[in-house]
Amino acid sequence: MLWISSPRAAEVEPYSCVAEFYDHLMRHVNYPRWADYVMALFALADHPESAAPAQRGSGRRVSHVLELACGTGQLLTELARSGYQVYGCDRAQAMVAAARRRLLQHGLPASVWCADMRAVVTQIEVDAVLCLYDSINYCLQEEDLQHLFIGVGQLVRSGGLFIFDICTQHNCRRNFRDYVEKDATADFSYTRHAYYKPYQRLQYNEFIIVDEANRDRVLREKHLQRIYTIKEIRAQVAASGRWREVACYSGMSRRPGSEKAERVHFVLKRIPGSEPAASGSDPR
Ligand SMILES: C[S@@+](CC[C@H](N)C(=O)[O-])C[C@H]1O[C@@H](n2cnc3c(N)ncnc32)[C@H](O)[C@@H]1O
Known part of the structure; x- marks a missing residue:
């Protein structure tokens, strides 16, 4: 294995320094296009319960969105500029600071805070939770996924969405x-x-x-x-008892999610009555 050793390098926390050049590292990513894709997926929450089973929701439109592992807030900013009320959190303080700076520079409210995605507590109830760009792959154990799926079920309203992607083995x-x-x-x-x-x-x-x-x-x-398989993710979703899968797509398409894709998006809808919203401590 090739590795450039540097004995004098001091080990620091993930994203504490990468935050400084993260936007440069990600310059190939088309966040406006990704935001458009996510907004199109929000429509899946709009369908009333009388619609076909795969499209059922509460009939309420998505307006409040929380992004877990929001990084430097590129997607959040796109959504906020499109009129959504956005909130974000990330484990790395430096990423949170960058996201706040970006939102403020655009004259947008910067409701961004530091939190581990597996244990987010808030008093707001949102219509959709996002976790994108391989962020869920930072959950190293299946128990972490369980905490996440159960926890997010307490942040989102009944019939609301949890949209995330996974990086595939391919x-x-x-x-x-x-x-x-x-x-x-x-x-x-x-x-x-x-x-x-x-x-x-x-x-x-x-x-x-x-x-x-x-x-x-x-x-x-x-x-x-x-790196999880689609099947493993589905097993954890089912075990949480909080979510029904309404879509699983390859990349930014409407094609069925495949292990041959580089990225797979999941759209989950919270099962009505599965868990009341949390009565957490900090109002955000
Ligand atoms: C590849 S970046 C993606 C950032 C952003 N979603 C984007 O699309 O640019 C992964 C992010 O996940 C965050 N992260 C990793 N583990 C986390 C955890 N347990 N809780 C919250 N954030 C976490 C990192 O700090 C980093 O900002």
Whole structure:
């Protein structure tokens, strides 16, 4: 395995420094298009209970949206600009700060806070919860997925949606089996080494980052993600007892979700009466 060793690098928390150049790293991602896709999926919540089973909802439109693992808030900003009332949270403080900055720069309310997606507590009840761009793959154990599916069921109204994607094994094998990228922004230069261990079904991303303002400051971030099959996700959804799957699509399409796609989107609808909204502590 190829790896660029850097003994002087100091290990830091995932996304604590990558946050500084995350938007550069993700410059290939078309967030406006992704937001359009998500907004089209929101329509699945609008159908009344009298509609066909796969389309049933409460008949209420989506207006309040919470994004878990919102990163630097690119998708949140697109949704807010389209008129949605948005909220976001992320485990990494530096990502939260970047998301707040972005929303404020656009003159939008910045209701973004630091929280682990597996244990979010809020007093607001939203119409839809999102968790996108492989973020769910940061749940390393099936128990983490259970906490997530049960917890999100307490954040969203009856008939509301949970929309998330997963990175597939096909994507890891094809694009990130052993991938090295070197790049730089005005402030940082970095080397990213992505490698996939199929027998563990773990995707590693390791960054060595040099602060260009002080080249003695060399940092290392290690990101670890578990790759689940569609079947495994479905088993966890069913075990939670909170959700009915209304759609599973390959990439940003309406084609059925396939292990041959690089990414699969799930659209879940909260089963009416499955769990009342949480009476959490902090109003957000
Ligand atoms: C690949 S980024 C995706 C960010 C954003 N959704 C996007 O589309 O750009 C993954 C994000 O997940 C966050 N994350 C990882 N584990 C988390 C957890 N347990 N709870 C909340 N956020 C988490 C990271 O801090 C990071 O911002």
